[in-house]
Amino acid sequence: MSFSSPQQRQAFIAGIPKAELHLHIEGSLEPEMMFALAQRNGIDIPFASVEEVRKAYAFSNLQDFLDIYYQGMNVLRTEQDFYDLTMAYFNRIHTDKAIHAEIFFDPQGHTERGIAFSTAIDGILRAMGDAEAHLGITSKLIMCFLRHLSEADALATLEEATPYLGKISGVGLDSSELGHPPSKFAKVFAKAKALGLKAVAHAGEEGPPDYVWEALDLLKIDRMDHGNRSLEDPRLVERLRDNQMTLTVCPLSNLSLCVVDNLTDHPLKKMLDLGLRATINSDDPSYFGGYLNDNYEATASALNLDKDDIVALAKNSFRGSFLGEETIAQSLRRIDDYVARFDG
Ligand code: HPA
Ligand code: ZN
Numbered sequence: 001m002s003f004s005s006p007q008q009r010q011a012f013i014a015g016i017p018k019a020e021l022h023l024h025i026e027g028s029l030e031p032e033m034m035f036a037l038a039q040r041n042g043i044d045i046p047f048a049s050v051e052e053v054r055k056a057y058a059f060s061n062l063q064d065f066l067d068i069y070y071q072g073m074n075v076l077r078t079e080q081d082f083y084d085l086t087m088a089y090f091n092r093i094h095t096d097k098a099i100h101a102e103i104f105f106d107p108q109g110h111t112e113r114g115i116a117f118s119t120a121i122d123g124i125l126r127a128m129g130d131a132e133a134h135l136g137i138t139s140k141l142i143m144c145f146l147r148h149l150s151e152a153d154a155l156a157t158l159e160e161a162t163p164y165l166g167k168i169s170g171v172g173l174d175s176s177e178l179g180h181p182p183s184k185f186a187k188v189f190a191k192a193k194a195l196g197l198k199a200v201a202h203a204g205e206e207g208p209p210d211y212v213w214e215a216l217d218l219l220k221i222d223r224m225d226h227g228n229r230s231l232e233d234p235r236l237v238e239r240l241r242d243n244q245m246t247l248t249v250c251p252l253s254n255l256s257l258c259v260v261d262n263l264t265d266h267p268l269k270k271m272l273d274l275g276l277r278a279t280i281n282s283d284d285p286s287y288f289g290g291y292l293n294d295n296y297e298a299t300a301s302a303l304n305l306d307k308d309d310i311v312a313l314a315k316n317s318f319r320g321s322f323l324g325e326e327t328i329a330q331s332l333r334r335i336d337d338y339v340a341r342f343d344g
Helices: 006-015 031-041 050-056 062-075 079-094 107-111 117-135 151-160 162-167 182-194 209-217 228-232 234-242 251-256 268-273 292-303 307-319 325-343
Strands: 018-024 098-105 138-146 170-174 198-203 223-226 246-249 277-280
Touching: 006 292, 006 307, 006 325, 018 223, 018 246, 018 292, 018 307, 031 050, 031 062, 031 079, 062 107, 079 098, 079 117, 098 117, 098 170, 098 325, 107 117, 107 138, 107 151, 117 138, 117 162, 138 151, 151 162, 151 182, 170 182, 182 198, 182 209, 198 209, 209 223, 209 228, 209 234, 228 234, 246 268, 251 292, 268 277, 268 292, 268 307, 277 292, 277 307, 292 307, 307 325
Parallel strands: 018 098, 098 138, 138 170, 170 198, 198 223, 223 246, 246 277
Antiparallel strands: none
């Protein structure tokens, strides 16, 4: 069914219960918080104002962004910093009617600059507990390996995570994609899976369909992050569709990093029409100009998504989550109730 007006579409998107499955917590660091933490921790940052920071957020590819993303996280020093960062994200998505989030963090981005693994994860986990207690938002934590570093480094990071294994749901793979294929991390992913962790990986954002095949066949992922370039390979599309592999698609990120030239060219609608289990996510909202609902709204507007598309995207966000079967079923019923009330 189509919407009667853009306002009706906006209201429908604003209220539908949803989950976020692709969010780098360090990418939710707003410039205002960057300045506040720099001051709190006595750190110099190479920007004179919030406006100057935002102006620097003009990227022509993934690496452009990553350079500034790693620089930005330098203000995160204490457990309280990680708590404040994570809590600000939960407070923000609460207004978007997100009721569940599966959050990435990049421990190597912190340990490499002398911040203890425990400092980062303790702050994030404390905020996750408070978000559930005070906002009713459930969450899971996914530890990503930086693919521009070695597999030995990733293995050492997995080792470091040992005391926290009960609190980490899965491992992921992010950072510079080109030249760092999933095959480079086959051993560490096998080890993580043997420990009972879920596996996800960024693939097909800038990298070729071969990288997506490798993520499926060698890393044995449970969910695919981005996956845009899968559409170049019809056999791969078939594989993703037949397995109902969830794709965590990030439209405003894709626009910001020039993965697409224009949102009207974005493949999201095509993915849904091909029967792929696509979801909408924000990736690094403070860097890419929008949180969850901004991504839904911009994409719906550019691709003329109808109510069934929005419902499918919201439902896919739960189907693709690492929540238990019963909680997923409950969340899908919550969406059905919302749709019935909205129509009624
Ligand atoms: N791609 C790869 N690595 C990342 C991203 C991304 O979009 N965001 C943070 N690390
Ligand atoms: Zn990402």
